[in-house]
Amino acid sequence: MPKKIRLGILGGGGDSLIGILHRVASQINDNYEIVGAVFNPDIKESIAFAKEIDVPTDRIYKDFDTLIEEEMKLPANKRIQVCSILTPNFLHFPMALKLIENGFHVICEKPMTTSLEEAKILQKAHEKAGTVFALTHTYTGYPMVRQMREMIKKGALGKIHKVDAVYYQGWINEIIHDKKKRSTVWRLDPKKAGISSCMGDIGTHAFNMIEYTTGLKIKSLLTDFNYLYKDNKMDVDGTVLIRMGDHVKGVIRSSQVATGEENGLGISIYGEKAAFKWEQENPNFLYMLSDSKPTQIYKPGHAYNSKLSLEGTKLPPGHPEGIFDSMANIYLGVAKAIRGKNYNDGEFPTMTDGVRGMNFVEATVESNKGGNVWVELEK
Ligand SMILES: NC(=O)c1ccc[n+]([C@@H]2O[C@H](COP(=O)([O-])OP(=O)(O)OC[C@H]3O[C@@H](n4cnc5c(N)ncnc54)[C@H](O)[C@@H]3O)[C@@H](O)[C@H]2O)c1
Numbered sequence: 001m002p003k004k005i006r007l008g009i010l011g012g013g014g015d016s017l018i019g020i021l022h023r024v025a026s027q028i029n030d031n032y033e034i035v036g037a038v039f040n041p042d043i044k045e046s047i048a049f050a051k052e053i054d055v056p057t058d059r060i061y062k063d064f065d066t067l068i069e070e071e072m073k074l075p076a077n078k079r080i081q082v083c084s085i086l087t088p089n090f091l092h093f094p095m096a097l098k099l100i101e102n103g104f105h106v107i108c109e110k111p112m113t114t115s116l117e118e119a120k121i122l123q124k125a126h127e128k129a130g131t132v133f134a135l136t137h138t139y140t141g142y143p144m145v146r147q148m149r150e151m152i153k154k155g156a157l158g159k160i161h162k163v164d165a166v167y168y169q170g171w172i173n174e175i176i177h178d179k180k181k182r183s184t185v186w187r188l189d190p191k192k193a194g195i196s197s198c199m200g201d202i203g204t205h206a207f208n209m210i211e212y213t214t215g216l217k218i219k220s221l222l223t224d225f226n227y228l229y230k231d232n233k234m235d236v237d238g239t240v241l242i243r244m245g246d247h248v249k250g251v252i253r254s255s256q257v258a259t260g261e262e263n264g265l266g267i268s269i270y271g272e273k274a275a276f277k278w279e280q281e282n283p284n285f286l287y288m289l290s291d292s293k294p295t296q297i298y299k300p301g302h303a304y305n306s307k308l309s310l311e312g313t314k315l316p317p318g319h320p321e322g323i324f325d326s327m328a329n330i331y332l333g334v335a336k337a338i339r340g341k342n343y344n345d346g347e348f349p350t351m352t353d354g355v356r357g358m359n360f361v362e363a364t365v366e367s368n369k370g371g372n373v374w375v376e377l378e379k
Helices: 019-028 043-052 064-073 089-101 116-129 143-153 198-214 323-338 351-369
Strands: 005-011 032-038 082-086 105-108 133-135 160-168 220-226 237-245 248-255 264-271 275-279 286-289 296-298
Touching (some): 019 032, 064 089, 089 116, 116 351, 133 351, 143 286, 198 220, 198 351, 237 351
Parallel strands (some): 105 133
């Protein structure tokens, strides 16, 4: 058994949503040990939390700059090898840049940055450093999402002509209708979230899901946002028409005010031979539709699945695995990359996906601002 990879955590404190997902996922395949962190901006809270989850407190730092400074003083075989960035969006860029420039590997939450310009700076620094960089589009870790990607690559759907990706949530309803509450949420604050709420937070997952599964690149788009209130600066709902080619089109439907919806990410991909339908809330069922045959259901763990899909399953068929396992599969791929082992490029989203994602978010905002016009994405 190789030594565990020394993991640092930025953000993801006891008060956070996503922290527990990363902590548990990092432990699932026994590859990582959390050795250092800045869980919260308040050192007392960080230390209290470290004690609560039994992480040694000697490398809980008061802030990110101190973490870098102190870790760089340690010998390479003691130093944090990879840091997970789980803070609100505006901190991803400065943290990732400094980590990359100092030779650390990075696991970064999405959206990668708050602008395309920042994303490109990060990309340049990363090219120079040659370290590992993973972007946690969590849902790409699901075995059935990986199965779609592999089967589409092999031509199971034939030529794709229509894609429909949806990501509906309803949680902002409770906040958006109350002016006071609106100002308390970082996802509705452009200084902390970036130029978009809905598209930046969840539309990017739908965008990434399309490019990940189909292998197609979205070339242009037209967006219609809903802000609900005049004084709300951030989109909370948006519909995006997308074009991947002359006769290859689709739609991304994304909302944070879809009343009653929980975490409704789904994708339908229609090709000349067959179609795939998959939903995040029932991730172990992949439906294959055909005009001439009854619908087939693919499930994880069966030998008929691809190697990439099977490697994302730990138990025999019929033992449901979920979001923690999906994120764990991303951490597993990153562990292989850090250890210099072979891995499939579908095992974790990369810097390229991050740049594409920011290009997408900016293009949706530009399209909407310009009066719902078509905007080209960079090639
Ligand atoms: N991959 C996914 O499916 C997914 C899901 C949810 C959130 N996210 C992303 O994860 C990130 C965090 O989201 P969240 O919902 O957990 O946010 P959150 O507000 O619940 O938690 C943010 C955490 O960061 C900490 N923090 C804030 N400033 C800090 C600083 N300067 N130094 C250290 N820690 C600091 C906070 O104390 C808190 O613990 C966001 O970028 C979000 O887009 C991704």
